[in-house]
Amino acid sequence: MSESRESESRKLLGRLRDTLAEDGAGQARLDRITNLIADSMRTEVCSIYLFRDSETLELCATEGLNAEAVHQTRLRIGEGLVGSVARTRRTVNTADAPSAKGFRYMPETGEEIYSSFLGLPIQRLGDTLGVLVVQSKEAREFSNDEIYALEVVAMVLAEMTELGAFIGEESALGALHQNPVMFRGATGQEGVAEGHVYLHEPRVVVTNPVADDPDVELARLQEAVNTLRISVDDMLSDVETKEKDQREVLEAYRMFANSRSWMRRMEEDISGGLSAEAAVEKEQSAARTRMSKVPDAYLRERLHDLDDLSNRMLRLLTGQGADTGAEMPDDPILVARNIGPGELLEYGKSLRGIVLEQGSVGSHAAIVARALAIPLIIHASKITTEALNGDAILLDGDQGLVHLRPEDSVAAAFRDKIAMQTEASKAYIDLVGKKATTPCGKTIALHMNAGLMADLPSLASSGADGVGLFRTELQFLIRNSVPKRGELATLYSSVMDAARGKRVAFRTLDIGSDKVLPYMKPQDEPNPAMGWRAIRVGLDKRGVMRMQLQALIRACAGRPLTVMFPFIAQFEEFRAARAMVDAEIENEKRLGHVLPTSVEVGAMLETPSLAFAPDQFFMEADFISIGGNDLKQFFFAADRENERVRKRYDTLNISFLSFIRQIVERCDAHGTPVSFCGEDAGRPLEAVCFAAMGLMSLSMRPASIGPIKNVLRQVNLDDIAEIINAAAKRGDQSVRTEIAAYMVDNGVTP
Structure with a gap:
């Protein structure tokens, strides 16, 4: 970078810092900033677009365009050159903007007289906050020095935007982090x-992005880098005691810490007028943007290493964060x-x-x-x-x-x-030893969901009848390598010990979709919720499934075993999984190991297809657990991870309740026990409706056992069934309002 441009960059940043320090409303600051950038860059136009929401950019300040367009001109992400910069997070530099691909003319701005266009993203740590634009009548492309100067300014604007410098009427930044x-x-x-x-x-807050003395900042940067390198070397000094994955991470740290190109870029940023910490953050943001677009999974994983290293540097420079204790x-x-x-x-x-x-x-x-x-x-x-x-x-x-x-x-x-x-929870203590028997004489079994040993004390304190779902994947998710069979057997045995004879239904490994093991190569699937997951992984990766089944069998040591398979979509999958259980039982018998006194093998019904399986499935399954969370998303075709649609459909929809009743009737016809497992089982209105549909067993989080038991002991399920049937005849969509009114009218309290 040329010495003159270096000086111009520092001069511009100095003026920007003074502007940010002035009192006044956020809009006034923005207006002053666009004015000084246009003046410093010798352009007729400078405009700042900020995101109004995740999809919409709004012109928030301008020097040179029509003032009436401020807060009136809006663009969707990807729309026009400005929207393209926001979508791609790449700089657009053209001498003939109207002829550029994607150009969109906005007549209210009066920009038709300007030919050249330079737009770049205002971003921080990979998050795009807006777009900074300069334009001029002269048809020319902007130089690399000019682009760099504007990049430095955009970085400062991003930091100040996140700190709230452009909202409200506060004086400078003094009132931040104080208001409710x-x-x-x-x-x-x-x-x-x-x-x-x-x-x-x-989060390290960089409140001084602009520095007066580059030599001082370069010294601070060098000191921080030296300290960082020493700390990484110290961590590697006892490398023999580290696991392989830990060594790889530390070696990546050392590579980045000794990167000459990384250091050179930060030194250039400081020469341009940034403080040492702002230079670190600028390069961290740039690296995030570059690496997030890299298709190679291994290189993308290194992004986390670089992030961590940069954060350590920022804490050293600012004295903020974890290192301050x-x-x-x-x-x-x-x-x-x-x-x-x-x-x-x-x-x-x-x-x-x-x-x-x-x-x-x-x-x-x-x-x-x-x-x-x-x-x-x-x-x-x-x-x-x-x-x-x-x-x-x-x-x-x-x-x-x-x-x-x-x-x-x-x-x-x-x-x-x-x-x-708290007062209500005290009332549930008296119910711990009592059954969830309704006034109409039906008793509902209430089980708890678990996944850790820490859950098991709740089995007694909550009054649960057993563990309806023990999630076995947590022991796989929290480790950096596949757990050993002996370790799993010890854990499963401890779970059974803690249950003190109460039934524990172990769900085999439910991975895939949003649950990817740290040591399993992620599958790039367009729709992972409907992709290679759960039983599909188990049947394809039989070694892991066999190892888990062996651990479960050995953990029983002469006790009953209850195991269920997740995400069964068709009868053949269940039949294949059950055959694996039978084979492992025979193998353990051949080895002379103690066998379970009894074996229950069930399936989780989480896909509508399984409800229409042949009669043989219901005859061969020892029990069925309706996995409500997944079943609901597939029934309504509404992704439960998508906030726009997941709340659009009601569990108490008549069609969904009718489907639940249909499943119960098929199970009853073959004498197959059936339960409902999921978050909805722990909600009072949903629980009474499920029970009214014939579900005599519900499984939920431990904290919900008391409230649900209390409600069921007050509700006549025949009344609830009549309300649902009447609503179905009328063609109502949901019974939520009617059930809630019934509870109020009959004095039913959770």
């Missing part, structure tokens, strides 16, 4: 919690972009709640959160930007709401809700 903020996410695990923020990987509060609510199952298990039950920016209702983190009975909210966009360690926080997993630094009135109302739930 509410986030609306999605429920990953129900429940409510109050506590203080503990950031899993604290931030202590976990007594009432921690974990806040993170995302988190793996192993990391979450390390925190254990010490957490009061979890809030994630990413995640999904079926993610590893959600599975572990349910197993630990910790309230979880996912898709809380931008919370890691706003939250600081120690902030007061309220989490309402029932509603999918997070209140950060809540006002006193909000906190008081929230505490009332917690107190009411």
Whole structure:
């Protein structure tokens, strides 16, 4: 980069820093910024487009275009040259914009007189926040020096956008991270919690992106890099004690830490006017953008290594984050972009709640959160930007709401809700030893779902009749290699010991879709929920299935064994899986091992196709468990990971309840026990409707056992069946309103 351009870049950044430090509203700042960029770049136009929502860009400030177009001109992502920059995250530089591919004329802006166009993304760590554009009448392409200068400015704008410098009426950045903020996410695990923020990987806030003295910043960068290299070498010094995968990660760290090109780019950024930490973050963002587009899975995985290394550098430079030894509060609510199952298990039950920016209702983190009975909210966009360690926080997993630094009135109302739930839970203690027998004389068996040893104490305290689903995949998901047969046998034996003679239904490995093992090559499938998963993997990878079945058989040591296979779609799959059980039983007998006293082999009915299987299937299956979460998404063709459609369809839809009744009737005709397993079983309205459809067994999270038992003991199921039948005759779509009214009219309380 030329010395003159270097000087111009620093000069522009200095003016930008002064502008950001001035008092005034966000719009005034934006207006001043577009003016100074146009002046410094010697162009007639500078415009800033920011995302209004995930799909729409809005012209938020301009120098040179018609002022009336500000906040009026909007573009869909991919629309026009600006939308193309946002979609591809690539710079567009053209001397003849009207002739460029994808150009769209917007008459309200008055841009038709400008020929040249330079647009580049405003992005931070892979997230595109908007587009920065300069235009001029002169037909010319902008030079590499000019593009670089604008890239540096865009990086600063991205940081300031995330810090909220362009919203509200605050003076400069002084009021940030102080005001109450509410986030609306999605429920990953129900429940409510109050506590203080503990950031899993604290976001490093770069509040000084612009520096005056490049020599000082270069020295700071070199010192941080030297410290980083020493720490990586120290971690590798005891390499003999590391597992192979750990060594590979550390070697990747060392490669990046000693990368001359990485260092050179950061030095150029500092010479252009950025602070050392801003230079690190700029290159981290650029690398994320490049590597996220690489098709090779191994190279994409290295992105995480580079991210971690960059974050370590940022913490060294700023003194923020984990390296400062931030202590976990007594009432921690974990806040993170995302988190793996192993990391979450390390925190254990010490957490009061979890809030994630990413995640999904079926993610590893959600599975572990349910197993630990910790309230979880996912898709809380931008919370890691706003939250600081120690902030007061309220989490309402029932509603999918997070209140950060809540006002006193909000906190008081929230505490009332917690107190009411605590009082109600005390009433369930008296029901622990009692049956869920309805006034009409029907007894519903209530089982709990589990996946960890930590769940098993709930078997006694909740009053569950047994474990209707033990998820065996968690032991595979939290490890870096396939667990050994002996380890699994010991675990399964401990689960049976803890159950104290109560039935435990072990579901074989349910992986694939959103549950990919760390050591299993991900399958690039267009629709993984309907792809190579669960029993399909088990029947194709028979070695793993056989090993798991052997571990289960040996764990029994003369006790009953109950095993069920997930995602059975047709009779032949069940028949093949059952044959594997029989073969392993014979093999264990031949080896002289102690056999189970009895063996129950069942199937999870999660696809509508299995409901129409031949009669022989219902005759051969020892039991059937309706997997409600998957069955509902396939019945309605609504992806349960898609927030736009998953709440569009009601479990109490007449057609779905009729389908449940049809399944029950087929099972009853062959004397095959059937149960319903899933989140909906733990909801009062759904539970009474399922029972009214003939399901005499329900399996749910432990915390729901008491409330559901309490409701069932108050409800006449014949009344519920009549309401459903009447609604079906009228052609109603759902019975939710009628069932809720019945509960109120009859004084039924959860």
